Amino acid sequence: MSTTTTDERAIAELLREHGPALLHFLQQLTYGDSQRAEDLVQETLVRAWQHPEAFTAPYESMRPWLFTVARRLAIDARRSRQARPAEVSDSVLECASAPLDTADSAVRSLDVRAAVRGLSPEHRAVLEEIYFHGLSVGETAEVLGIPPGTVKSRSYYALRLLQRGLPGYSDRSRPAGRTTKPEACTTSV
Missing domain, CATH: 1.10.10.10 (Winged helix-like DNA-binding domain superfamily/Winged helix DNA-binding domain)
Structure with a gap:
């Protein structure tokens, strides 16, 4: 590993070693939404790839850093969804009555x-x-x-x-x- 970038082997090793625990943790935070949890795992690994300094930290394991990043990403995602209005599908719009003139x-x-x-x-x-x-x-x-x-x-x-x-x-x-x-x-x- 270099100090400016993280190689693919290090990310693959992180996923192998911490991926299942991270996925389980994120499924709990997303109330069982597997797709959203998998997306957050990927985003967490992207953050690890973008921050190679985390690999040189004096920790025994990367797990606390990964879980902290994952938790913050889950909170940000939840806040983002709550800030947006609920999405409405086309079928709901088709069933809505037209405003009366x-x-x-x-x-x-x-x-x-x-x-x-x-x-x-x-x-x-x-x-x-x-x-x-x-x-x-x-x-x-x-x-x-x-x-x-x-x-x-x-x-x-x-x-x-x-x-x-x-x-x-x-x-x-x-x-x-x-x-x-x-x-x-x-x-x-």
Whole structure:
């Protein structure tokens, strides 16, 4: 070994002699992450190669120096990961819903209000009770004092009139800015 560089034989000897203990130590520090521990072992050996003065130190063994370097590298790696925001994979981004366009929502709301005002008072009353107050057909019939069959009939025809009065808002078309989620996104994690 020279004082300016460390030869490959010395690094190979370090790895043979201290590698298994160093790997075990780093696996504990990385909570069992073997890949990260192996990377840290390699980085520790690179540091030993970059600092040949460590080989000439008055220690009986290089192990304390290697373990100190490895521990500091593990701490630095953990701090580095904590300082960065969590990485998000493409599949997560595909499942995220697109932000709603509030202008489109406001326009749709105004269109629906105008269409509802165009309905007859009887049709409007049925829709208000069922869709805005959340009542069932039976409850709506009771509130309005009409038979349940009439409630069903009026709600059916009122919705058909709304559909005709709101072109582009039918079940087959979706409002702008809204997309259906891919199959993979519909399952819960």
